[in-house]
Each structure stands twice: as structure tokens, then as C-alpha cells.
Amino acid sequence: MTRAAFAALLSHWWRNPVQLFTLLAGLALATGLWSGVQAINAEARASYDAAASTLDEGRYDRLVARDGEAFAQDVFVTLRRAGWLVSPMLSGDLDGVRLIGIEALTAPAGMGPVTLGGDVNLAGFLTGGDQVFANAATAARLDGVEVLISDDLADDTAIADIGTAQRLLDRAGLIDSLLMLPDQPRDLPPLAQIAPDLTLQPAQGGTDIAGLTDSFHLNLTAFGLLSFAVGIFIVHGAIGLAFEQRRGMVRTLRALGLPLNRLIGLMLAELLVFALVAGVIGVALGYVIAALLLPDVAATLRGLYGADVSGTLQLRPSWWASGLGIAFAGTLLAGASALWGIARMPLLAAAQPRALAMAAGRRASFQMGAALVLLAVAFVLAFNADGLVTGFALLGTLLIGAALALPPVLNAVLAFASGRARGVTAQWFWADTRQQLPGLSLALMALMLAIAANIGVSTMVSSFRLTFTGFLDQRLASELYISTDSAAQTAALVAFAEGAGAAVLPIQSADVQIAGQPAEVFGTRDHATYRDNWRFLQSTPDAWYATFAGQAVVINEQLARRGALGLGDMVAIGSLTLPVAGIYGDYGNPIGQVVLALDAFAQEFPGIEARQFGLRVAGDPADFVTGLTEATGIGAGQTIDQAGIKAVSLAIFERTFTVTTALNILTLAVAGFAILMSLLTLAAMRVPQLAPAWAMGMTRGALGRLELLRAVMLAVLTAALALPLGLALAWVLLAVVNVAAFGWQLPMYLFPLDYARLGGFALLAAVLAAGWPAWRLARTPPGDLLKVFANER
Amino acid sequence: MTLLIVDTLTKTYATADGPFPVLRGVSLTLEAGESLALTGESGSGKSTLLHLIGGLDRADAGRIMLDGQDIASLDDAGRAALRRGTVGVVFQQFNLIPSLKIADNIAFQARLAGRHDAAWCATLAERMGLTDHLRKYPEQLSGGQQQRVAIARTLAPRPKLVLADEPTGNLDETTAATVMDMMLELVAETGAGLLMVTHSQVLAARLQRRLHLRAGQVA
Secondary structure: OHHHHHHHHHHHHHHOHHHHHHHHHHHHHHHHHHHHHHHHHHHHHHHHHHHHHHOOHHHOEEEEEOOOOOEEOHHHHHHHHOOOOEEEEEEEEEOOEEEEEEOOOOOOOOOOOOOOOOOOOHHHHHOOOOEEEEOHHHHOOOOOOEEEEOOOOOOOEEEEEHHHHHHHOOOOOEEOEEEEOOOOOOOOOOHHHHOOOEEEEOOOHHHOHHHHHHHHHHHHHHHHHHHHHHHHHHHHHHHHHHHHHOHHHHHHHHHOOOOHHHHHHHHHHHHHHHHHHHHHHHHHHHHHHHHHHHHHHHHHHHHHHOOOOOOOOOOOHHHHHHHHHHHHHHHHHHHHHHHHHHHHOOOOHHHOOOOHHHHHHHHHHHHHHHHHHHHHHHHHHHHHOOOHHHHHHHHHHHHHHHHHHHHHHHHHHHHHHHHHOOOHHHHHHHHHHHHHHHHHHHHHHHHHHHHHHHHHHHHHHHHHHHHHHHHHHHHOOOOEEEEOOOHHHHHHHHHHHHHOOOEEEEEEEEEEEEOOEEEEEEEEOOOHHHHHHOOEEEEOOOHHHHHHOOOOEEEEHHHHHHOOOOOOOEEEEOOEEEEEEEEEOOOOOOOEEEEEEHHHHHHHOOOOOOOEEEEEOOOOHHHHHHHHHHHHOOOHHHEEEHHHHHHHHHHHHHHHOHHHHHHHHHHHHHHHHHHHHHHHHHHHHHHHHHHHHHHOOOOHHHHHHHHHHHHHHHHHHHHHHHHHHHHHHHHHHHHHHHHHHHOOOOOOOOOHHHHHHHHHHHHHHHHHHHHHHHHHHHOOOHHHHHHHHHOOO | OEEEEEEEEEEEEEEOOEEEEEEEEEEEEEEOOOEEEEEEOOOOOHHHHHHHHOOOOOOOEEEEEEOOEEHHHOOHHHHHHHHHHOEEEEOOOOOOOOOOOHHHHHHHHHHHHOOOOHHHHHHHHHHOOOHHHOOOOHHHOOHHHHHHHHHHHHHOOOOOEEEEEOOOOOOOHHHHHHHHHHHHHHHHHHOOEEEEEOOOHHHHHOOOEEEEEEOOEEO
8 A cells, every 4th residue: 555655646756857856956955055054164163173172272371472582492491390380382384384393291181183093103202203293184295204194183284292393493492482281380489580581471262263263154054044945945835836736646545545644654755755865966066065165265264263274175974964954854844834734634625626826815814924923023133132143033033024925015016016907918917927926926935035135145245345445444544564573673663764754653462351351452652543544433532642641542342342341431451440432343353452552551561562563654655665675674575565455354355255155146046946946837737827818819929928027027026025125134134143243333335236236137037037938838839728628638 | 235324324514604414314225236326406415425435524423334334433544444445436527646657547546455456457447448548647538538547446446335426427428328338337247336426317227226315315
């Protein structure tokens, strides 16, 4: 019984291959987009894990030289003898690989090579033999040293004993820093006494790579989910239509004695088989998507956060499982209502013909009710969402509510147009379009979500770009930026600049904790550059004057939000406690920032000397650099002009959104595919509806053209409704999600030309999708149309 | 031997205008191998009675004993088993499975019942004049041919009772007569009882007994 019934159910798909293709393709595309994003995320996270297990430097306080230079290894010995639990580190470039020297016996637990492959001579490592640890890819680039493979290590990183590193880097007897282990013994002699040239850099636990990039991955995941939702709309449509068409078969199967629970079980099994097939295809597709996008993602993360991510993809079980899991979940989600309908359907009621439109009509009021409830929830959340969870809840309710509201709204618009129509063809066109709406509604919902996502993301990106460009103009006001190697070079620079009439603005900072948040403190010289160029989000009158007078500080938005600091609130920096006089926008910076007067900075951080400078040059910066090089030996490699910095910053920024742009295009393509498949699936059902119009004198060509016009008109209406939804989406991303994820809010700008172009793309997608079905309809043989009247179909 | 006993059966449907009693105490019996025509006006309860006997619906009151089994005592699975093995239904609308070939449609119910006999199916196809169409799909056949497929499918598991609901209602007169000839001949050969709903007095006259329903009661 089971075999016969299952074969009968499956036979439907072989007789309707377009439906089968729609179902499998929709599910595979949805799974592909989702698992592609997951693959990228998994790859990046694996890279962070490797980096963390290699050397989790950020977790520990460190002692560094006040002048930022390397210092003698003897200091390490002195401190250890005094009882301080410290461990030396040295890093440098070896054949383009970052070689890190550690002292294995004193290093914190968990640092260094974790898993050693093959026969490893650990004694050789400990006794300073020329052994270097690296993963296989990195090892291939290291010549002339004995490399032991450890796959846990991050790309482009190698670990060696500190003695080996000193030898290979040609820095004998020198170290960069001393890691301070937690839980130091009590009653130790003060550091200032035994190591007066060193300063303590606090751990930056809150700014570890994974934390910084979480928000980026969250955005990717959100877009992956949105793409998946669009795909699930296709699947839901295909399953719904297939089940609708199989009502007759279901009735017959039950009438012939197939028990209901067996029937439901078989239909469920059938869906799960499809989910498995489409899931495997989708995961493979996701691999291709991820492989294409990963180099850009790696570049983005490297540029934006300094996170090193391997640019190549590995097959990881986690995202295989995730992809197949989401395929099964999506199929069950999309098929649940259809299965539920079959399960609840009385046997004899199934015998009654139920047109798709009738069923949709009964659902319409429920659907509109659900849409209104969701949009009301979104409205409430819009004024109360203050975190990522509520932000994404707002996004979800807004998008789903709007999608559910689309068919009733379109129906109302079509009813209005139908009432205004003059002429028999126009009246028939509008009435027929309304009849088609239920069959196309899922594809149109997918199209609306895709267009809205495009509008929302492009608005966010363009707003970000506009703001960021303006921000760079403010913050990179100096014509030249110069770095020096030593105190002597700094003195020569200052002397030359003063002689040339240029103002020197030192850039020096220290890492601190403020209000429980990791932050950077900048010492700033009193100069008009700051007063003229920096724009505050909030400030007291004369904020800069108070700051330069050492009576206040200004802070960035991130610190203000995370530390709950407002104007007038006191900020403690070491022994200083000063009020906040201004809050400035600091786009792209992951951590808090405080600016205080140069004198106050020097007083609080006496050992830190500036090694970078902004220079306000009156004449041609190139002439200044030439003169500077001749007079001081500071090379062109140490100077960078403002245009260069801006170009680099913008290039980093552009790559940040390459991934989301690619996902947007894919999502729009999926929506176009949904329209095509819906129209192809509906085409067979259209013949009985169009045959009477043909019989009454309309040509097949005219019917085909009207079909095309109908699809285009519905796409235009959908695009028009997607515009406000897209703008709302942009607002949520900029004002809610961005604040929660990054800590700063972006102003929102509108870009009508971009929207018009998007509308054009949507129209093109609709024309391409509707063209083929319309062409096929226009060429329907008269014999097929006649069969409608012969009752022989 | 009595195959079917229907005893004071009642069924009421809820409608927009209130409860509508379709069957009001209908009783009948059918012997094994006997054929009985159920006639009556539209709405007289003929099809409802057929559905209740076939286990497609439940009665409000009364008793249906089929082959010694009380249908009212069966749950959904039991009634499904009854439809698979004991009863065969021929519908007015044929209700073939459109995605299965004719050969598979004929064998389908026998397969469901676990009583597939390829030789018997081949005989049925031959007797019904379908041998040349076995590899076609239902949509490629005429209405008369499709109804012959439906009859062959019903007889393939050799049911004890054949229920036919206006089996020739969708066919022209000549085709209807041919199909009826074939059905009556084969039903008689299998020894099954036949209960047929029809509007046609001509067709009703060809069966052994006739029962007329009027307003839910035996007239």
C-alpha cells in the first residue's frame, strides 16, 4: 500500500517538472544563500579561533617601552628576579610572515602552538633550536628554517622560541614587550622603581577581534536570513500550488482506502526527500557563493578590524549541517500549512472543487489581520528598540507584516482601477488581474522583500559613505601626516616645520579603561584645525577652549553610549577627573575615545612620546616633503598626504559593503526567478481562463501582450510599495541596529536616483520573467484553447 | 447470503438555513451478487446514502452491516481498510490519478489493498478495450475511456460490493450504454454486489432491483 501510494504522489512531480524544478530550485537557492553566508562566517570565526589560540595578546596587560621601541631582554630577567610574573615577546617580519617569539616556560597557559602534528622535537623548541611552528600554508613560504606544522595556528603567523626569533629577526638581546600574567604575587617592588622606562598597557578585552567583527557577521547573517526568507516564499508558493493541484488525487487516494495518517506521513516524507536533495544542491551552491565572496570578506575584515581571515574556503561540517538543517526547517515551514490543510480536510469536502482564488479569499482577512498586528508591533518597537535583539525583532515584524499586507493592498488598488476602467478590454484586464493575484502573491511578496532589502541596504551604504566622506574631511584636515622613527627625528621635524611656517599637530595616544570600557586617550595641541573642522553631535559652548585649557574633555559617541556619559558627566583618566564638554561622531571606530589637552596628557602619560604628526602646510605639500627629506632625512615613505589617507580609508570602506551588495543582487535575482516560476506554473491554469476571451475575438498575440503588461504592472505596483518599506528598513538599520551593533548612529540621506535605478532593475527582472510565459501563451495552439469548450481537458 | 443491511439510517447536514435532514430512516438490504438501482430526484439523499455505505462519511443514527461488519463501529483507519478491500467506488467524475499511466491506474487500488493480480488487471484492460491505451495518461483518453479505466480499477481488487455514483452521468447515450454493458458483465462475473445511483430509468431497469428515494426516505 505504502509503495503504491508513494509512487502515485511522486508521479505528480514527474508529470509537472516545472513545479518540481521551482520547488527544488527555490529551496536550493534559499539554502545556498544562507549556507554561503554561514560558510563565510564559519571560515572567519575559525580564523579568529586560530589567531586566539596562537597568541591571545589582547587578553593580558603588557609592559612596553615608553618610547615604543624594543628594549633589552635583561629587563625581563630583572623583573622575574624581583618576583614579577612576566613573559617576553618579540615579533617581526620574516619572509612576509609575522614571526612571534615567546618564552614557552613563562608564557601564559594556552599560548603558543596548540596541536603539534607528527614527531615534534619539543625539547628542540625549548632549547632554542631553529624550529618554527606554522600551519601548512604558511610553512610553504618560510625558507631556510625548520618548520613544524601546527594547523591550529593562524595564517601568516609563525611561532618560535624567543631566542630563535631574535636570531632569525636579527634582533639579538631585544624584546618588544612583557606580558603580565594575572594573579601576581603580593608585595612586589614597584615597577616604576625596577623598570622605570616601561609603561603598562592595559588588556583590551572588550576589543578582541571576535567581538569587533561580531556585528559584521550579524549583518551578514541578517542578510542571509532575508535571502532565505525570499527563497522560502518561492518554496511555499510551489508547495501550496502543488498541494492545491493534488486535492483531487488526495481525495481519490483516501476514497480508495489510504488512511489519512499514512497519507500525511507520505507527503511529509516526500517533502523531506526534496529538502535533502535541494539542501545538498544548496550547500554546494553556498560553497560557490562563499568561495566567490570570501576574498572580499577577508579583505574587508582585515581592513576594517585588522582581523586576519584566510582567503580560501574549507569544507567545514558545521555549515554543511547548518545548510541541510535550514533546508529541512524551511521546507517544513513552507509545507506546514499545506499539510495541516490536508490533515484537517474532511474526506468529502475534498471532492468539492476549490479554486486557488477562493482559498486565498478566505485567507485574505486573516492575512490582513496578521499583517496589521505585526505592523503595530513594529511601530511600538520602533520607539522602544534599544538592542540587537529588539532591533532584529523590529526588522522581522516590519518585513513580514508588510509582505503579508501586500496582496490585500494590491487587491484594493486593482479593485479601484477596475472600477475606473472604461472599455471592455480594460475592464476584463483589471478583473482578470485580480483573479491572478492569489497565484502570484507569494512571488510578488518575495519581489517586494528583495526590492525593499536593496533600497534599505543601499540607503544605509550611501548614507554611510556620505557621512564617512564628510567625516574624513573633518578628521583628516591636515595636509600631511608624518611618522618619525626616533626622538631625534621628531625634533628635526618640528624644527623644520616651524622654519617652514607649518603647524605640527602631534598624534599620541594611550590605551586606558574609562567607565568600564576600553578606550584610547588622545593628547591634542591647541589649534584652530580642531575648532574649525570637528563637528560635535552635542557640545557645551566653547567646548574646544575648555578642553585645550585642561578643564574638560571631549569624547566620541561610542564611549558616550556605552559608558552612558553625557555632557557635564565626569570622566576619570588616571589621576585626572574632567567633565565632558563635547561628543563627536567617530564613524567606524570600534572603541571609545577621549581627547584632552596636550599638557594634561603629558602630565598623565609622561613616558609616551608622539611618533605621528599632522602638519598644516600652507604651500604645496609635495614641496614641503622634498625640503623635509633634504633637511632631516625623513623619507617619503614616512609621509602620507591627506588624499592618500582618504583614498585608503574609502577603499577599505568600499570593500566593507561588497559582500552585502553581492547578496542584494542575488536576492533580486531570486525574486525574479520566483516570478518566472510562478508564471510558468500558472500558465497551464491560464488556458481555461483565457479561452473565452480568445473565443470572443481577442487574438492570442493580444492575450500574450496583456499577460506581459499584467506582470510588469504588478511589478511596478510592488516596487512602489517596496519604496517606503525599504526606507523604513534603512531607518531601522541606521538608527537602531547600527547603534546596537557598532555604538554610533548614522544620519539618513535619501538617494532618489538610486531608487529609480533599482525600480528599473525590478522592472527588467519582471519583463524577463514574464516574457517567456507570455510568449508561450501567445503561441498556444488553437486546439488547446478549443479543448476547454469540448470538456475534454 | 445478505451482503449489506442498512437499518433506519439518518443523516442531517448543517446548512446556512439550519439543519437539513438528508436521510430520514432509510433501510435496505442487498444480497451477494445482487444489483440494486437507487433512483430519486436531486437532493433525495442517494449519493449521501452511497457515501455512508462506502465508509466515506458517518451516519448520525442507524446501522450499516457490510459483510457482517458494523461500519459505525469502525474508526477512520478501519473505514479506510474497508474502502481498500471490501468496497469499490465508481465516481461520476472518474477520479483517475492524472499523473499515473492507465496501466498503473487500473492496478492502483489492487496494489493499495495488497491484492494485485497482473493477469486479472490485463484481463480487465482487455475486456474494457483499453489494451492499446495502457501507456497513456488519463488526459489523453476520452470521457468514456476514462470511465472504463475507473471501472477496471474498482474491480481489480475483486471487491465484494461495488458502489457506483452516476457512473455514466458524464457520458453520451451510446457510450453510456457500452460502459454499462461492460460494467454489469464484469460485476456479475466477479460475483460482487452492485449498488448504483442513477437518474436514468433506462439504466435502472437493467439492474435486478430498484429502490426509489424521495426526501430522504424510501418511497
